[in-house]
Amino acid sequence: MLVAAVTLTGCSSTTDEEAEPPFASTYAPLPSTTTVIRDATILTGTGERLDNAHLLMGDGQVRAIGERVRVPRGATVIDAAGKWVTPGIIDAHSHLGLYPSPDVAAHSDGNEISAPVTAEVWGEHSIWPQDPGFAAALAGGITSLHVLPGSANLIGGRGVVLKNVAARTMQAMKFPGAPHTLKMACGENPKRVYGGRGGAPSTRMGNVAGYRQAWARAQSYQRKWDNYTENGGEPPDRDLQLETLAEVLRGNITVHNHCYRADEMAVMLDVAKEFDYRVSAFHHATEAYKIGDLLAASGTCAAMWADWWGFKVEAYDAIRENVALVEKAGACAIVHSDSDIGIQRLNQEAAKAMAAGQRAGIGIAPEQAITWITLNPAKSLGIEGQTGSLEVGKMADVVVWDGDPFSVYTRAEQVYIDGALAYDRNDPALQPVSDFSLGTRDDTGGQP
Amino acid sequence: MRFLKGIALAAALVTAAGAETIVITDVTIHTLGRHGTIESGSLLIEDGVLSAIGDDVEIPVGAELISGGGRVVTPGIVDSYSYLGIREIGGVEQTVDDRQTGDRFTAAFDVSPAINPRSTLIPINRVEGVTHAMAAPRPAYGEANLVSGLGTLMHLGGDKDFRVRERAALFVRLGEGGAGSTHGSRAAAMLALREAIEDARDYDRHRGAYAEGRRRDYSVGRMDLEALQWVLDREIPLVVTANRASDIETVLELAEQEDLWLVILGGAEAWMLADRLEKANVAVILNPIANLPERFESLNATLASAARLHEAGVEIAFSINDSHNARNLRQLAGNAVANGLPWIEALRAITAAPGRIYGIDDLGVLEAGQPANLVVWSGDPLEVTTAAERVIIDGRAVPMRSRQTLLRDRYLDLDDPRPPAYRGPVE
Numbered sequence: 001m002l003v004a005a006v007t008l009t010g011c012s013s014t015t016d017e018e019a020e021p022p023f024a025s026t027y028a029p030l031p032s033t034t035t036v037i038r039d040a041t042i043l044t045g046t047g048e049r050l051d052n053a054h055l056l057m058g059d060g061q062v063r064a065i066g067e068r069v070r071v072p073r074g075a076t077v078i079d080a081a082g083k084w085v086t087p088g089i090i091d092a093h094s095h096l097g098l099y100p101s102p103d104v105a106a107h108s109d110g111n112e113i114s115a116p117v118t119a120e121v122w123g124e125h126s127i128w129p130q131d132p133g134f135a136a137a138l139a140g141g142i143t144s145l146h147v148l149p150g151s152a153n154l155i156g157g158r159g160v161v162l163k164n165v166a167a168r169t170m171q172a173m174k175f176p177g178a179p180h181t182l183k184m185a186c187g188e189n190p191k192r193v194y195g196g197r198g199g200a201p202s203t204r205m206g207n208v209a210g211y212r213q214a215w216a217r218a219q220s221y222q223r224k225w226d227n228y229t230e231n232g233g234e235p236p237d238r239d240l241q242l243e244t245l246a247e248v249l250r251g252n253i254t255v256h257n258h259c260y261r262a263d264e265m266a267v268m269l270d271v272a273k274e275f276d277y278r279v280s281a282f283h284h285a286t287e288a289y290k291i292g293d294l295l296a297a298s299g300t301c302a303a304m305w306a307d308w309w310g311f312k313v314e315a316y317d318a319i320r321e322n323v324a325l326v327e328k329a330g331a332c333a334i335v336h337s338d339s340d341i342g343i344q345r346l347n348q349e350a351a352k353a354m355a356a357g358q359r360a361g362i363g364i365a366p367e368q369a370i371t372w373i374t375l376n377p378a379k380s381l382g383i384e385g386q387t388g389s390l391e392v393g394k395m396a397d398v399v400v401w402d403g404d405p406f407s408v409y410t411r412a413e414q415v416y417i418d419g420a421l422a423y424d425r426n427d428p429a430l431q432p433v434s435d436f437s438l439g440t441r442d443d444t445g446g447q448p
Numbered sequence: 449m450r451f452l453k454g455i456a457l458a459a460a461l462v463t464a465a466g467a468e469t470i471v472i473t474d475v476t477i478h479t480l481g482r483h484g485t486i487e488s489g490s491l492l493i494e495d496g497v498l499s500a501i502g503d504d505v506e507i508p509v510g511a512e513l514i515s516g517g518g519r520v521v522t523p524g525i526v527d528s529y530s531y532l533g534i535r536e537i538g539g540v541e542q543t544v545d546d547r548q549t550g551d552r553f554t555a556a557f558d559v560s561p562a563i564n565p566r567s568t569l570i571p572i573n574r575v576e577g578v579t580h581a582m583a584a585p586r587p588a589y590g591e592a593n594l595v596s597g598l599g600t601l602m603h604l605g606g607d608k609d610f611r612v613r614e615r616a617a618l619f620v621r622l623g624e625g626g627a628g629s630t631h632g633s634r635a636a637a638m639l640a641l642r643e644a645i646e647d648a649r650d651y652d653r654h655r656g657a658y659a660e661g662r663r664r665d666y667s668v669g670r671m672d673l674e675a676l677q678w679v680l681d682r683e684i685p686l687v688v689t690a691n692r693a694s695d696i697e698t699v700l701e702l703a704e705q706e707d708l709w710l711v712i713l714g715g716a717e718a719w720m721l722a723d724r725l726e727k728a729n730v731a732v733i734l735n736p737i738a739n740l741p742e743r744f745e746s747l748n749a750t751l752a753s754a755a756r757l758h759e760a761g762v763e764i765a766f767s768i769n770d771s772h773n774a775r776n777l778r779q780l781a782g783n784a785v786a787n788g789l790p791w792i793e794a795l796r797a798i799t800a801a802p803g804r805i806y807g808i809d810d811l812g813v814l815e816a817g818q819p820a821n822l823v824v825w826s827g828d829p830l831e832v833t834t835a836a837e838r839v840i841i842d843g844r845a846v847p848m849r850s851r852q853t854l855l856r857d858r859y860l861d862l863d864d865p866r867p868p869a870y871r872g873p874v875e
Contacts, residue, residue: 101740310772312539355833408782440747
């Protein structure tokens with residue numbers, strides 16, 4: 001991932017190959033102690049369930065997991081009998097910080113509605129770290145999240161992966177080494193926004209022409225830079241928009257494509273084939289169940305709601321079994337929130353999707369369903385090497401639940417990020433409160 | 449007068465329901481009524497009426513027998529503030545009938561004639577246990593109305609006689625939205641509301657003079673003045689959207705002065721006035737998981753709202769913004785339990801409480817002699833993994849089929865060599 005970042009700066013500077021990428025992560029884990037969580041039911045995120053098992057965290061990493069784990073001298077021991085442990089929850093689709101609370105025009109920073117292609121904007125430059133929604137999401141077990149621009153544009157700009165830590169700056173939240181993402185959008189939104197102004201696109205075919213023209217320009221830009229890198233001479237002018245798109249074509253940025261309808265997803269897979277990039281995930285994908293086979297064949301994830309439907313025509317065919325049917329087809333299924341309320345209980349959304357699948361005869365166990373909100377979103381974001389499952393050597397991003405996480409009554413009790421206790425339901429001192437909440441709330445404490 | 453019509457409709461329904469006789473045995477029954485919770489009881493439904501309930505129910509010959517096997521029975525779920533039947537797809541203007549634009553004051557705007565009982569939203573929600581909804585007008589987009597209009601309490605059991613009570617409540621929006629409709633200030637919104645009330649009282653005393661054109665101009669039209677009479681006579685509740693504590697205080701004062709039957713909708717900061725609401729006997733319809741300071745009027749929103757209001761003795765019901773998913777009301781209730789509300793009170797908030805709040809006493813409770821509206825659940829109805837297995841509305845078992853189950857069945861097997869369009873519903 002760091003290599004990717006260096007390549008990225010390579011566009012702008014050939015004299016200093018070691019230069020830090022701009023807006024580099026300054027994330028530093030909170031202080032942690034060596035900790036053992038014992039006697040828990042553990043869903044590993046790799047499809048396994050371990051009963052009466054233990055988890056050892058040290059130096060920010062998972063050090064051991066299983067039925068027999070040696071407790072190092074001086075380690076903090078958490079008795080988790082009757083409790084469940086999962087990897088930290090990852091939301092593949094959030095606008096926290098971009099559309100923060102309170103939801104007022106002054107805070108509306110998620111859609112650069114000034115042109116249908118704005119690949120030059122970076123979502124991270126809109127993020128307000130004081131959004132009270134981050135802390136609320138933490139109380140729901142969210143340890144990492146993908147914050148991406150909205151869907152007004154064909155190509156909305158770069159998204160960013162954050163660690164869900166309370167911080168003064170966006171840079172201090174940036175997931176170290178996570179590749180940038182590119183937000184694209186199909187369907188009704190771009191054609192409504194721009195068609196409504198009498199411009200292009202105003203149709204779905206206009207949408208597709210818009211993507212293709214942008215990619216064609218990116219290819220040409222990439223050739224110029226490749227030529228310059230190989231042969232030297234006068235460096236071409238930097239174009240921030242094409243730079244982003246060229247990075248996608250080089251494989252350094254993952255593509256996250258808002259797309260509801262099955263037929264449109266199929267078209268977008270062909271656009272990707274034409275220009276030789278990969279769609280990492282379709283988002284919302286309310287009709288993914290109709291093309292689970294195509295998604296499996298192309299290795300594309302579908303990030304879905306458990307049950308949102310019907311607010312617009314392209315969402316009319318959503319069904320409760322969508323997630324389970326994508327899983328059944330062998331594709332990578334993700335449950336996402338797209339909501340500052342939904343992100344607080346992504347475990348319940350996964351539970352609903354699991355139960356719907358089971359009722360339709362698709363046998364999905366909790367240890368499998370948990371991957372929809374842990375390892376699979378990590379895969380779609382290119383961070384599965386670091387987080388998303390409880391495996392030795394990975395970041396110790398961990399949730400201790402006070403019961404079965406697929407029950408409505410269960411709540412996250414402790415949340416660890418890189419082995420550090422970032423949230424404790426029973427300790428107000430370990431419940432972060434944003435600056436905004438300070439002094440605006442009558443309640444004791446500031447946690448919503 | 450208006451209520452008589454509702455009663456007549458209900459009577460007609462009982463006969464229309466026909467001769468279906470259903471017995472459900474061996475279930476835990478949460479009646480939400482006089483009988484409380486009955487462990488391992490039975491229910492008898494005859495001619496649309498719940499004719500017996502308890503642990504000693506005789507089984508008539510020829511009855512359809514549903515063996516509960518320890519399942520759970522509750523009254524049907526009631527969506528307290530809904531657009532079911534009056535909105536199909538939010539993004540398609542032509543299917544949106546839950547609002548009207550233009551006027552800020554539309555007390556007489558009655559959604560009832562617009563209700564479409566064949567809306568696809570209805571089966572999708574009723575197969576998951578939602579049996580009733582208050583189809584309520586919403587503030588218009590942009591320049592929101594101060595007074596939105598009148599709601600209809602409907603059942604979701606079919607396309608005939610589904611209106612349980614028309615013109616059942618008047619919906620008003622104060623706070624940020626209300627202020628927006630009256631040129632910016634909350635004070636202007638209150639002035640407009642007070643002026644309309646004053647005009648309505650004057651109109652009522654001088655109808656003859658008004659008809660002859662011998663009365664001063666009123667701030668609102670004749671139909672609106674008529675609609676306001678029902679509120680001023682306490683025949684129907686005035687349901688006021690208010691979130692900031694000070695906005696709720698202001699409307700509480702108005703209700704005291706004018707002797708109104710007030711219900712607070714939204715109520716993000718209502719918990720801060722819980723004791724006062726209890727004393728004034730004012731109920732609150734809230735979304736128990738709306739815990740973020742989404743607006744400056746809801747800075748004190750909290751997950752503890754429902755529990756705190758209940759603890760103070762305030763009657764609460766739950767609402768969900770997204771009526772496409774009214775089926776998720778029970779998930780909201782479950783979350784209220786996780787945040788301190790007693791379980792039975794959470795169930796009450798989505799069954800019996802709406803009936804009490806809107807003054808429709810037999811709604812959301814299971815009592816012998818009443819139209820049968822109930823759900824057989826696979827387990828705990830507030831649990832997200834639980835499903836509705838049987839749904840009975842006005843004594844009739846509704847088909848457990850919706851547009852979504854049809855789509856599911858069509859795409860369950862992607863290896864089916866027939867194109868999906870040739871895969872019909874399996875009967």
